[in-house]
Amino acid sequence: MKLTLKIWRQKNANDKGKIVDYKVDDVSPDMSFLEMLDVLNQDLIDKNEEPIAFDHDCREGICGMCSMYINGRAHGPDTSITVCQLHMRSFKDGDTIYIEPWRAAAFPVIKDLIVDRSAFDRIQQAGGFISVNTSGNTQDANGTLISKHAADTAMDAATCIGCGACVATCKNSSAMLFVGAKVSQYALLPQGQIEAADRVRNMVAQMDLEGFGNCTNTGACEVECPKGITLENIARMNRELMKASI
Amino acid sequence: MSGFLKSSIGRKVAMALSAFFLMFFLLMHVSINLLSVFSADAFNTASHFMGTNWLVQFIMQPILIFGVVFHFVMGFILEFRNKKSNGIAYVKNNGAANSSWMSRNMIYSGLVILAFILLHFIDFWFPEINHKYIEVLPEDPTRYFGELQHKFTPLWRVAAYVVSFILLGLHLGHGFTSAFQSMGVTAGRKKTLKTIGKVYSIIIPLAFIFIALYHHFNH
Incomplete structure (x- = not known):
């Protein structure tokens, strides 16, 4: 060729x-x-x-x-x-x-073709984690029962690799698919409940601070995502933030 | 709560709530207008009620005007902020590969609708305010049907209305499901909502177009 x-x-x-x-x-x-x-x-x-x-x-x-x-x-x-x-x-x-x-x-x-995607790291640092005691009294992971559906849906969200294709393809440069996936993967699991409200508030605040645009639901991000992260994750993030704010 | 309203998601939710309100208003507006096709008397009665009832005039009308202005102003603010979030434009960008033209260009259909609303205000709302509150002319409960027919006599106005309603249909085609998605309901995943959205965005503008054409050809 x-x-x-x-x-x-x-x-x-x-x-x-x-x-x-x-x-x-x-x-x-x-x-x-x-x-x-x-x-x-x-x-x-x-x-x-x-x-x-x-x-x-x-x-x-x-x-x-x-x-x-x-x-x-x-x-x-x-x-x-x-x-x-x-x-x-x-x-x-x-x-x-x-x-x-x-x-x-x-x-x-x-x-050239290299961009600085550290904004994603800072969003993750703002709340994309759970706090667990690792002092030697760690609970067995299987000790917390999780439904198959919740585990599967959380895993689907967790497959996001943070590549930034969602931002790149969005006409508004919105990062909501990425943040939605990160919020969802914890919001669906019992371990993520304790910090759920702070997590979504802090991650959305950091996303806005970084200068990403607003989602206008074109759906382009969902089509271009290499891991098939769906718009349902953005809807869940919206629900989580509303719940955390009321 | 104030943090929520200042957040990007808060603005999305506010945009969606104003959209729901305007979509409900459109349904009400088209229902009353359709009366004009079936009965001049029924249309006059309904219009007289809407034009003289104090609750409609002094509570609902200001809320409606606020809703319209809010939706447009918020739309422009979001568009402006989103443009700021973009970097340098791509040399080659194939937006059609992953999204509909309407979803990417809501601002343009919105601008056409805004221009239409201005025309609509000049045609109906300003003369109405002048009639009732400035010149304070004697009230004639049978005048509304004649005024409506008179407005749809010129072909240019009917054409302007038809084009605007087509753009309204396209705006609603994306806006209906988008508003639900912003509120946390994944409309795209729920067949029923998607179907209702399609039916709504076709039927409402089509009914308005039918009314304009009907009075143009039957005056």
């Missing part, structure tokens, strides 16, 4: 940045998208040019690092995947592919 890549290049957080065109030949349809970028980067290194900076870690769809907006969609044209799970067979020979970093005021670009 021969491809034309239009990639966002930005030296640092203060640089204006621009789209730069690259040609890549001999791309195998079996390559992952990141492997294709590896090939391009090796070519750039061989030419003594600056390789393209992009985030990646596990390359098996669970770290949520590969924050790329490909041809106008978070993580590219396929659904329920991250970029490392996107393969070149999803494109055609001769295609032009746009590759951009996540765009949101709360996710500033650090370099």
